[in-house]
Amino acid sequence: MKLVTILGSTGSIGESTLDVISRHPDAYRVFALSCNSNIEKLVKQCEKFKPDYAVVTSSESAILCSGLLSTKNIQTEVLVGIDGLNAVAVDDAVDIVMSAIVGAIGLEPTLCAVNSGKKVLLANKESLVMAGHLFMQAVNASDAILLPIDSEHNALFQCLPAMTKGDKFSGVKKLLLSASGGPFRGKSMEQLEAVTPEQACVHPNWNMGKKISVDSATLMNKGLELIEASWLFSMPPEKIDIVVHPESVIHSLVQYVDGSVLAQLGNPDMRTPIAHALSWPDRMTSGVDDLDLIELGRLNFESPDPVNFPCLRIALEAARVGLDAPAVLNAANEIAVQAFLDRRIGFTQISEVIEDTLDATIFNEPESLAAVKDSDTKARIHTQKLISKIER
Numbered sequence: 001m002k003l004v005t006i007l008g009s010t011g012s013i014g015e016s017t018l019d020v021i022s023r024h025p026d027a028y029r030v031f032a033l034s035c036n037s038n039i040e041k042l043v044k045q046c047e048k049f050k051p052d053y054a055v056v057t058s059s060e061s062a063i064l065c066s067g068l069l070s071t072k073n074i075q076t077e078v079l080v081g082i083d084g085l086n087a088v089a090v091d092d093a094v095d096i097v098m099s100a101i102v103g104a105i106g107l108e109p110t111l112c113a114v115n116s117g118k119k120v121l122l123a124n125k126e127s128l129v130m131a132g133h134l135f136m137q138a139v140n141a142s143d144a145i146l147l148p149i150d151s152e153h154n155a156l157f158q159c160l161p162a163m164t165k166g167d168k169f170s171g172v173k174k175l176l177l178s179a180s181g182g183p184f185r186g187k188s189m190e191q192l193e194a195v196t197p198e199q200a201c202v203h204p205n206w207n208m209g210k211k212i213s214v215d216s217a218t219l220m221n222k223g224l225e226l227i228e229a230s231w232l233f234s235m236p237p238e239k240i241d242i243v244v245h246p247e248s249v250i251h252s253l254v255q256y257v258d259g260s261v262l263a264q265l266g267n268p269d270m271r272t273p274i275a276h277a278l279s280w281p282d283r284m285t286s287g288v289d290d291l292d293l294i295e296l297g298r299l300n301f302e303s304p305d306p307v308n309f310p311c312l313r314i315a316l317e318a319a320r321v322g323l324d325a326p327a328v329l330n331a332a333n334e335i336a337v338q339a340f341l342d343r344r345i346g347f348t349q350i351s352e353v354i355e356d357t358l359d360a361t362i363f364n365e366p367e368s369l370a371a372v373k374d375s376d377t378k379a380r381i382h383t384q385k386l387i388s389k390i391e392r
């Protein structure tokens, strides 16, 4: 029986993880769950999975959560804030930590899980984008096993040769990262000016949280994923290509020097990478339907459009610069996406404020977690200032 902590259990990845776990009650038990504001959903999850701990973000939420749990006679103990998240990530009882909090706040508990040698299932791509060097150093120095949950990275992991920590792959020519193109594929900059948060959050293939849905719509998600892939698989950004594949059936591919290309295919459902990583190196059922190639008929491929979707170009530039440019990119993006969701700026202004923030930054090598947090904070302040000048 493996004990699992799910950081961000009330989100899209968190719920899919609980769905997979509920199919294997003899193999996994939930140790801890966490949320930000969705207390009622968290309490329902506690009722079903009876975790030892539930973590919330404020003392007011803790009072509310404890009250609801005690009226239902549930014994789960409530912890608060970053200390609570870190505690359930490192507890000796825990075998597996699913890192599924959205945004920079996920970095610290995920690093704690890595440093305490857990099997870490990484959905929170922002951790690697912000602090890739420090994060991978921690992975290589610890007994942790890091398994990617992003469908593209999980696909690459499955198609690459088995790797010992810190090794370089031999025989790999490049990685091909699949991109759906998002809900606005084919639209011009003029058409994009008027799109709403509701339109941006309806993804054609995937059911995801709001932030990653907007990232998919701007193509920033693919830029973040390229940076993530570069760290995970020790590949320079120029050896990672992006292929738009609107059906999201081929999740990514590895091109070898002998001309072979290995791909991983499956229906677009995050329960596949989650089940793969939970059970790795074994396999188990996920609840995902079999892929029906005959019904699909054909698969399509095209080049990405960095002109109408400048976030992709900006992210690739930040990847090439390195240093703390990806941390600045990530922070500016989080602030800009939230401002778009709050209707303070338009869709096309997301890329403008991110680029202006990067242009105003002198980049440094982030030698420590404190330095990464400093770059993150400064970038957030700068982006907020830019937004208050242009907001509607």
Ligand SMILES: NC(=O)c1ccc[n+]([C@@H]2O[C@H](COP(=O)([O-])OP(=O)(O)OC[C@H]3O[C@@H](n4cnc5c(N)ncnc54)[C@H](OP(=O)(O)O)[C@@H]3O)[C@@H](O)[C@H]2O)c1
Pocket: 007, 008, 009, 010, 011, 012, 013, 014, 034, 035, 036, 037, 038, 039, 057, 099, 100, 101, 102, 103, 105, 123, 124, 125, 126, 149, 150, 151, 206, 207, 208, 209, 210, 211, 212, 270
């Ligand atoms: N969804 C996907 O298909 C997918 C695929 C690949 C990678 N990812 C990555 O996985 C991560 C999660 O994505 P998602 O789509 O599951 O997001 P989501 O649905 O928005 O869920 C985010 C989770 O994080 C919690 N959270 C948000 N802000 C927090 C804070 N300040 N402190 C503590 N907890 C906080 C949320 O709690 P509340 O519910 O209370 O707000 C929720 O449990 C992201 O990094 C995303 O890029 C997602």
